């Protein structure tokens with residue numbers, strides 16, 4: 001039995017009291033961990049999204065917001081497909097790939113899904129200048145390296161060589177929802193489409209989509225000659241040289257934005273959540289510190305006699321400090337760990353619900369959690385420990 | 401004239417008190433709990449302190465144990481003056497050289513009997529391995545081997561006081577201070593405790609100062625002091641400060 005043993009004994013003797021003092025720290029750390037693990041996933045999602053968009057310039061109908069583009073509602077505005085020709089005709093330098101798309105959220109086989117009409121490369125190839133070779137204008141050109149600061153080669157998708165107007169490609173998740181396989185049939189607004197292939201899982205929004213031929217899409221949605229977006233692969237250098245402005249001159253009645261702008265909202269949200277979690281850090285430090293301080297303070301009052309006995313036995317003031325700060329530190333470690341576990345669980349369940357992304361435990365947050373919790377506990381315990389060290393050893397002598 | 405800074409020292413004295421007074425400040429005016437106390441405490445003595453309530457017995461014990469400082473006079477332990485000793489050194493002095501037995505037992509409630517004894521040994525820097533052995537040996541001496549793993553609340557009052565006794569003597573202190581150690585016990589249990597105190601004092605040559613109200617207990621002391629109104633009313637000759645040092 002020594003002082004450390006004493007701390008452990010006292011802790012297990014008054015478990016409930018100790019744990020209740022921890023509640024604020026556990027909750028605070030949990031919130032921070034949950035927020036951080038969700039933002040971390042969201043940050044990865046942003047990067048992945050940038051990767052997968054492949055194209056880095058997006059031409060959208062005038063007056064549409066990025067949200068409209070994402071939600072792809074049935075009545076979302078469109079722009080003439082002829083604009084593609086206009087861009088081509090302008091022979092602007094730095095325009096590598098063009099990919100017109102018509103995207104709509106609609107009922108497919110009884111499921112609400114996003115359907116995207118694309119032009120397969122065999123048709124695009126017939127228009128030599130276009131040189132489009134990807135599902136979404138995938139890279140593969142001379143300037144794609146610097147163009148795609150975000151491009152991760154592993155995520156690059158295979159080009160769709162050909163796609164009949166009576167066929168479709170189904171994303172992995174969409175296929176699961178529709179319960180179809182390669183060779184099956186999907187009903188799109190009353191028109192049966194043969195499933196040409198189920199696309200391999202990419203971990204992106206494409207997994208939830210159905211891809212059809214642009215012509216078929218235009219026919220089915222009665223939007224002949226219209227597209228909802230034109231994705232452009234532009235050279236980064238060209239973009240910095242003012243490609244966006246030049247494009248805006250060519251297509252004055254459209255909204256031209258870069259991919260960075262598309263995810264800007266999410267980037268902003270991430271930054272905001274990050275800020276909130278830092279703000280929360282202060283809340284945890286203050287509230288958690290007060291709650292631990294309060295609990296240790298109650299503990300000191302309850303133990304006045306016992307601390308007097310320890311002083312009588314010759315425990316130095318430093319020993320009394322050690323006793324209470326040691327207890328606080330142990331509680332801090334416990335609180336940090338419990339907070340991390342709670343936050344991780346909350347982050348992965350709630351986070352998955354909110355963001356639709358899979359939130360995995362972030363091990364590195366454990367270290368931060370422990371640090372914050374122990375620091376908070378020590379801070380909170382300091383004053384009570386100081387007061388406890390002032391307890392006179394003869395406290396008991398006068399008592400009869 | 402003797403230099404006032406040197407500690408008073410009588411031959412064979414464990415502790416020496418010279419002109420010791422303790423005044424408490426209180427809103428209703430100062431209280432002189434002790435005044436002008438001259439005493440010599442010989443090594444290995446068994447001293448009993450008696451006196452009416454409020455006569456300063458507990459105050460005297462506090463001063464001997466370095467728990468409070470005198471407001472006047474000088475106190476020395478062997479060659480060393482306690483007056484100038486910093487608080488941290490007084491604590492060290494207590495945990496190495498002193499044992500305490502209190503009326504209210506003063507055991508740590510969530511530690512078992514053997515752990516309570518071990519804790520005092522740990523504080524006295526006794527080797528980790530030797531602690532348990534020593535603690536168990538002492539519990540054996542107070543006839544509590546069978547209760548070593550009991551918590552204080554699982555022990556009778558007499559048993560609790562015996563644990564406290566084992567704790568006080570386990571570290572082989574030079575002095576054990578006992579404030580009415582039998583005050584809460586019935587006469588038969590009180591006798592057991594007194595027997596043990598007597599035996600420990602005899603066998604280990606540990607000096608004991610015991611405050612008591614009971615004449616029977618007081619009679620056990622080989623040397624006796626009677627206090628009255630914070631002054632020494634009567635004391636065995638061996639406790640009197642030799643004239644040369646008292647000056």
Ligand SMILES: Nc1ncnc2c1ncn2[C@@H]1O[C@H](COP(=O)(O)OP(=O)(O)OP(=O)(O)O)[C@@H](O)[C@H]1O
Pocket residue numbers: 398424425426431432433451452453454455456457458459460
């Ligand atoms: N902290 C204090 N402040 C003011 N006066 C005190 C304080 N402690 C003790 N006294 C006073 O000092 C005197 C001696 O007290 P002390 O406790 O030494 O008496 P005692 O002989 O032990 O009495 P008892 O037999 O009742 O235990 C008493 O008059 C008491 O009121």
Ligand SMILES: [Mg+2]
Pocket residue numbers: 457458459
């Ligand atoms: Mg008393």
